[in-house]
Amino acid sequence: MISVEEALERILSYVHVLEAEEKPILDALGQALAEDVVSGIDIPPHDNTAMDGYAVRAADTAGASEQTPVQLKVAGELAAGYVFEGHVAPGTAVRIMTGAPMPRGADAVVPFEETDEPEGRAFGSFAKSRDAVGILKAAEPGANVRKAAEDVRAGQRILPKGTVLRPAQVGVLASLGLATVKVHRRPVVAVLSTGDEVQEPGKPLRPGQIYDSNAWSISAMVLECGGIPKRLGIAKDTVDALTAKIREGLDADMLVTSAGVSRGDYDVVKDVLAKEGEVDFWTVRMRPGKPLAFGAFQSGGRRVPHIGLPGNPVSSMVSFELFGRPAVYTMLGRGDWQRPRVRAIAEEEIPNTDARRVYARAIVRQRDGRWYAALTGPQGSGILTSMAEANALAIVPEDVPGVQPGDEVEAILLD
Numbered sequence: 001m002i003s004v005e006e007a008l009e010r011i012l013s014y015v016h017v018l019e020a021e022e023k024p025i026l027d028a029l030g031q032a033l034a035e036d037v038v039s040g041i042d043i044p045p046h047d048n049t050a051m052d053g054y055a056v057r058a059a060d061t062a063g064a065s066e067q068t069p070v071q072l073k074v075a076g077e078l079a080a081g082y083v084f085e086g087h088v089a090p091g092t093a094v095r096i097m098t099g100a101p102m103p104r105g106a107d108a109v110v111p112f113e114e115t116d117e118p119e120g121r122a123f124g125s126f127a128k129s130r131d132a133v134g135i136l137k138a139a140e141p142g143a144n145v146r147k148a149a150e151d152v153r154a155g156q157r158i159l160p161k162g163t164v165l166r167p168a169q170v171g172v173l174a175s176l177g178l179a180t181v182k183v184h185r186r187p188v189v190a191v192l193s194t195g196d197e198v199q200e201p202g203k204p205l206r207p208g209q210i211y212d213s214n215a216w217s218i219s220a221m222v223l224e225c226g227g228i229p230k231r232l233g234i235a236k237d238t239v240d241a242l243t244a245k246i247r248e249g250l251d252a253d254m255l256v257t258s259a260g261v262s263r264g265d266y267d268v269v270k271d272v273l274a275k276e277g278e279v280d281f282w283t284v285r286m287r288p289g290k291p292l293a294f295g296a297f298q299s300g301g302r303r304v305p306h307i308g309l310p311g312n313p314v315s316s317m318v319s320f321e322l323f324g325r326p327a328v329y330t331m332l333g334r335g336d337w338q339r340p341r342v343r344a345i346a347e348e349e350i351p352n353t354d355a356r357r358v359y360a361r362a363i364v365r366q367r368d369g370r371w372y373a374a375l376t377g378p379q380g381s382g383i384l385t386s387m388a389e390a391n392a393l394a395i396v397p398e399d400v401p402g403v404q405p406g407d408e409v410e411a412i413l414l415d
Helices: 004-013 167-175 214-224 239-248 269-276 313-331 385-389
Strands: 020-024 053-056 070-078 092-096 108-111 132-135 157-159 180-184 188-194 228-235 254-258 277-281 293-299 302-309 341-346 357-367 370-375 392-396 408-413
Touching: 004 277, 004 293, 004 313, 053 070, 053 132, 092 132, 157 167, 188 214, 188 239, 214 228, 214 254, 214 313, 228 239, 239 269, 254 313, 269 277, 269 293, 269 302, 302 313, 313 357, 313 385, 341 357, 341 392, 357 385, 357 408, 370 392, 370 408
Parallel strands: 070 092, 188 228, 188 254, 254 302, 341 370
Antiparallel strands: 020 180, 053 092, 053 108, 070 132, 277 293, 293 302, 341 408, 357 370, 357 392, 392 408
16 A cells, blocks of 8 residues: 555646636636736726716815815716816816726815715716815825726736636736636546446436446536546446446546446456556555555557546545545646645544544534534445535544544545
8 A cells, every 4th residue: 555645646647737728718717827917908097086076186175174165166077988078277176986087187086975065966967057066175186096007007917827717817807808818728537437236316226226426426526626527427347348438538638437446356447457558556545545546548649547436435535535636636737736724623533443544524613713623423435424514534644543532633624
């Protein structure tokens, strides 16, 4: 058996960042930029108002107060999206809406609430009914003015290569006028279940059969971390059937199978891997998930990495979390696959009987400034509901015989 760290290192040595593709910015959410994004414009492109109010010369408002308002002539009105053609001369003001470009001559904006304008006045009607406004508070130069290029300057690198596009980054791209962007493409991950005993959901079970959960949980994990799952269905426990199904998935960027990697008479995944490709390793010092086969198949001059997950559903999910997820992130050009980890106080015993690293399904909560970890119940590798209830994996190292209540453990936060 090899260590978890060595297994991960070997797997990541087989995968690489995928090529770039041009995509609409919304469709690229969650993907990593394949090149720097440099702005071709200033944002904002001109000085503009941050408030609804009056664009004024600050000097004209000196000494203004509620007791002694300063009267200014209203020279016009300006809405966002338009330009005032005139000039704010001494003793005048322009009624202005948020986002509108500052008129020439004005250097401050007085909000409506600091004038004598009645509340609820409709835009477009005030100038017709009154030609002056009373300023109730003196304005400083630059008050309520957003300066040109205060956010972005033309020629500035805004988002470096490798940036993961989240909603804020998508908004920034749109603000730059970009409708598309170059990102590393999403990896296609072929997902195959094996075993005569598994049946597709929605179909009747024969005696001795169970429904296939692995393909669905692993496909969901692929999708969640940014890949594109390609479900290949279920292969029967024969070399010929498995070989045919595997060949269907060799146009993908990675192949993931579940079951068939232990020592049983019908565990044929390793045999097919050895015959059709190459085997790098097939056991890892961990629980759940000891029987994990890894290698690669050759297809059209390409080397397609293959992760052979255990058949037990918890083992399958934990193994993909630790090894498959980092591989998908690497192909996406994302280096942020590490989950947050915390030190938590164990609330119950977590045994370790055979010097393997234990990943126990746990619920981690914070109380009084400290983290606490409680198991989700029985920890058998076939109890899939224990994964559904968990928000963390509590770790017992290989050289620790077990954890007692009150001991501190490291926990990987899954959610």
